[in-house]
Structure formats: structure tokens, C-alpha cells
Amino acid sequence: MNKPGVVRLTAxxxxxxxGAAALGSEEFVIEQKDKDFWYxxxxxxxxxxxxxxxxxxxxxxPYFHNVFSLSDVKMFDLGSYPLGQSKSVKFxxxxxxxxxxxxxxxxxxxxxxx
Amino acid sequence: xxxxxxxxxxxxxxxxxVPGRANDDRGAxxxxxxxxxxxxxxPTPERIELGKMLFFDPRLSGSNWISCASCHNPSLGWSDGLxxxxxxxxxxxxxxTPTIVNSAFNRFQMWDGRFRSLEEQVWxxxxxxxxxxxxxxxxxxxxQSLPGYVQAFEKAYPGEGITKETVAKAVASFERTVISxxxxxxxxxxxxxxAVTAAAKAGFVLFTGKANCIACHQRPDFTxxxxxxxxxRGNTDEGRYLKVPxxxxxxxxxxxxxxxxxxxxxxxxxxxxxxLEEVVNHYDRGxxxxxxxxxxxxxxxxxxxxxxxxxxxxxxxxxxxxxxxxPRLPQ
Numbered sequence: 001m002n003k004p005g006v007v008r009l010t011a012x013x014x015x016x017x018x019g020a021a022a023l024g025s026e027e028f029v030i031e032q033k034d035k036d037f038w039y040x041x042x043x044x045x046x047x048x049x050x051x052x053x054x055x056x057x058x059x060x061x062p063y064f065h066n067v068f069s070l071s072d073v074k075m076f077d078l079g080s081y082p083l084g085q086s087k088s089v090k091f092x093x094x095x096x097x098x099x100x101x102x103x104x105x106x107x108x109x110x111x112x113x114x
Numbered sequence: 115x116x117x118x119x120x121x122x123x124x125x126x127x128x129x130x131x132v133p134g135r136a137n138d139d140r141g142a143x144x145x146x147x148x149x150x151x152x153x154x155x156x157p158t159p160e161r162i163e164l165g166k167m168l169f170f171d172p173r174l175s176g177s178n179w180i181s182c183a184s185c186h187n188p189s190l191g192w193s194d195g196l197x198x199x200x201x202x203x204x205x206x207x208x209x210x211t212p213t214i215v216n217s218a219f220n221r222f223q224m225w226d227g228r229f230r231s232l233e234e235q236v237w238x239x240x241x242x243x244x245x246x247x248x249x250x251x252x253x254x255x256x257x258q259s260l261p262g263y264v265q266a267f268e269k270a271y272p273g274e275g276i277t278k279e280t281v282a283k284a285v286a287s288f289e290r291t292v293i294s295x296x297x298x299x300x301x302x303x304x305x306x307x308x309a310v311t312a313a314a315k316a317g318f319v320l321f322t323g324k325a326n327c328i329a330c331h332q333r334p335d336f337t338x339x340x341x342x343x344x345x346x347r348g349n350t351d352e353g354r355y356l357k358v359p360x361x362x363x364x365x366x367x368x369x370x371x372x373x374x375x376x377x378x379x380x381x382x383x384x385x386x387x388x389x390l391e392e393v394v395n396h397y398d399r400g401x402x403x404x405x406x407x408x409x410x411x412x413x414x415x416x417x418x419x420x421x422x423x424x425x426x427x428x429x430x431x432x433x434x435x436x437x438x439x440x441p442r443l444p445q
Contacts, residue, residue: 035338063329063338064409068360080362080409102360103408104340106221
């Protein structure tokens with residue numbers, strides 16, 4: 001019953017990956033842990049990415065987190081989601097994007113898009 | 115199937131693992147011995163004493179009649195016992211008076227978190243026309259005309275004079291001394307098994323487990339310094355959303371710390387609950403207002419005994435009484 005959906009999803013993922021690879025864009029994973037942003041096991045307040053890169057924000061805490069930005073360069077609100085879930089954002093314009101968790105505003109980082 | 119397994123694992127973790135961990139993790143709720151203060155305003159006895167005078171001085175208000183202590187009354191848990199505060203001209207405000215207790219540890223001040231530090235916060239209520247209705251220039255002029263204050267400022271902040279900044283620094287220094295500690299809960303956490311009742315211990319297990327209060331009221335000061343819409347019936351105040359327009363914040367307010375909570379009734383940003391029992395019942399229902407509620411809220415299905423145990427636990431968070439002597443104000 002679910003299989004066609006899975007196949008379509010997989011095909012779509014392959015297309016996205018192929019597209020990303022073709023453009024040279026990367027995907028970064030930022031973990032939300034102990035009410036901080038972490039990249040590759042290090043607390044992170046600034047992350048440099050390129051135009052077209054994607055950041056996946058993954059909640060590692062046993063309570064809900066949110067991710068949003070009201071920056072002019074990239075405005076988004078990923079809503080709130082629980083432990084283990086993640087949501088992604090693509091950064092399409094250069095500039096500095098301030099990213100926060102609205103629920104826990106001590107969680108704050110800057111994505112520097114080059 | 116997979117999500118069912120995950121759900122089962124989460125329930126197992128919540129019910130069985132978390133209470134066990136909480137009990138084995140003694141010391142995790144211990145507050146720092148040194149109260150944090152900004153590098154340019156480290157506390158000294160002179161700064162604290164000056165701040166205390168300013169805190170209790172009604173002449174800082176436009177009416178010369180309201181001091182910080184009018185609302186933050188040490189006899190009433192450094193709050194006022196009212197559902198919502200009373201401001202200039204005896205007009206009721208729309209939100210309740212948050213306690214000063216342990217505000218030194220807050221990452222955000224005010225119900226909507228509009229100020230970060232205590233120094234920033236001081237001039238908020240002082241100048242708000244609905245609150246103390248003060249005028250900054252008048253206040254500074256008034257203080258400069260009183261030799262007792264001129265001397266006290268010089269001792270506390272040599273060479274800095276009487277300014278908006280030094281007034282804020284002094285009041286903040288005093289507020290940082292209002293700390294709840296050595297509660298029965300703290301004594302139990304440090305190994306004294308007789309410091310709290312069996313009901314309070316059972317309440318703590320519920321707090322960190324089945325009731326999941328710990329999701330927001332986190333260690334060590336029982337707050338996540340976060341903002342949540344807790345589904346209060348009839349609430350129309352948009353709270354933090356008015357400062358940060360992100361959907362999850364509509365109707366959200368700061369998670370208050372819970373130390374001395376038994377002394378600071380009534381509860382919630384609008385003071386709608388008179389007792390801790392009413393608060394526990396609210397969370398047991400999973401909140402009432404279903405517009406944009408925090409996703410952590412869900413009916414808890416607590417028994418009457420469990421609710422009583424939770425309240426017992428909350429009462430065990432009352433710290434040792436801090437004796438406050440009223441200052442003689444410069445004339």
C-alpha cells in the first residue's frame with residue numbers, strides 16, 4: 001500500500017541530491033541539544049555556508065524546539081517539533097541570517113551565507 | 115508500526131527511566147554558589163545597600179508614593195498577592211507582578227522577556243506611565259539633591275556619579291541578593307532523607323516523570339527560560355508574540371522559576387489561579403484554551419493523591435527565610 005509512495009519519495013530524494021550535487025551545494029546538520037545549537041559535536045554560534053546550501057535542524061532534546069528567522073536575507077518559521085525530528089531550510093541569498101528557537105531564545109546562531 | 119514502537123519507547127522512558135534518573139541525579143538542582151553578575155557591576159556591600167535604599171524609596175515614582183517594593187513586597191514572596199499589579203493612580207495592570215526571587219538567574223526578565231538583564235529591566239517599570247510613572251531626569255535630580263544619596267553613590271560607584279546607569283546597577287545589585295536557597299527540597303537533594311515528606315518525594319517523581327513538568331520547569335531553578343502558551347481559559351493577551359511575531363509565541367509567556375512558589379500566589383501571568391491546587395488541576399486537564407497551545411500540554415490523568423503529592427513537592431521548594439531590614443532613606 002505504501003510502496004508507491006516510498007518509491008516516489010526515493011525518486012524525489014535522488015533528484016534533489018542529484019540537483020544539489022550538480023550545483024555543488026551541501027547539506028549541514030545542526031543539532032539542537034541542551035538548548036544550544038551544535039555542529040559536528042561543537043556548540044556553534046556561527047556557521048558559514050554557501051548560497052544554495054541546506055541546513056537540517058535536528059531536535060535532540062526531550063522537549064519541543066522551534067527554529068525561525070526574521071532576518072531580511074531569509075525569513076522562515078519551522079514551527080515546533082519534538083525529539084528526533086528535523087526540518088530543513090535552504091539558504092538562497094548571501095548575507096547574515098540570525099536563527100533562533102522561539103521557545104528557548106537563548107538558542108541563537110548566525111548563518112553566514114556567502 | 116514503527117511509530118507505535120517509538121511511542122512505546124517514549125512512554126517507557128518517560129514513566130520509568132526519568133523518575134529513576136531524577137532521584138539518582140542529586141545535586142543537579144543545586145543553584146550556583148556565586149550569583150552571576152555583569153563584569154561591570156560585580157556586587158559590593160555598598161552597591162547592595164544603595165540598591166536596597168532605591169528599591170524601597172517611593173520617591174523614585176512620579177507620585178512619590180510607589181516604590182519597587184510596593185509591588186515586589188518581601189512579605190509576600192517579593193510579589194504583591196494580587197491577581198494583576200496595581201500601578202500609578204491605583205489602576206490595575208493586565209499582568210501579575212513577577213517575583214524578584216532568583217531573578218538573578220533569569221536569562222530574560224518580565225513575563226514577555228522584553229529585557230535580558232536586571233540592569234535593563236530596572237527602568238522599565240520606573241518609567242512606564244501605567245506603573246511608577248517616573249521621569250528619568252527628575253529622578254536623577256531628586257537623588258542628586260539628597261546628600262545621603264550623593265555619598266552612597268560615590269561609595270558604591272566612585273567617580274561614576276548619579277546617572278540612569280548607576281541607579282540601574284545599584285537596584286540590580288540588590289535584586290541579586292534576593293535568592294531562595296536551603297529549601298527542604300535542597301536539603302533532601304543534599305542527602306537529608308527526613309527533610310521532605312514521602313508525599314513531596316512522590317511529587318518530585320511525578321514532576322520529573324508522569325506529569326512531565328520538567329519539560330519546561332527545568333533544573334536548577336525550575337525554568338527553561340523559555341516561552342510557552344499554556345492554554346489559559348479566556349486569555350487574550352498575546353504575550354511574547356507582541357515582541358517576537360512567531361506563531362508558536364502567540365499567547366506565550368515566560369516559564370517562571372518555582373523556588374518559593376508557595377509564597378507567590380496567585381499564579382500565571384494574569385493571576386487567574388489562587389492556589390497551587392488550581393494550577394495542578396489546570397495542567398492535569400492539559401490546559402483549557404486550545405488555540406495555539408504548547409505541544410507539551412496534554413491531559414495527565416493524575417489521581418487525587420498524585421495531585422496532592424505534586425503540591426506537596428512544590429511546597430518543599432520554599433527556601434530558608436531571608437531576613438530583610440528596611441533601610442532608613444536619605445532625607
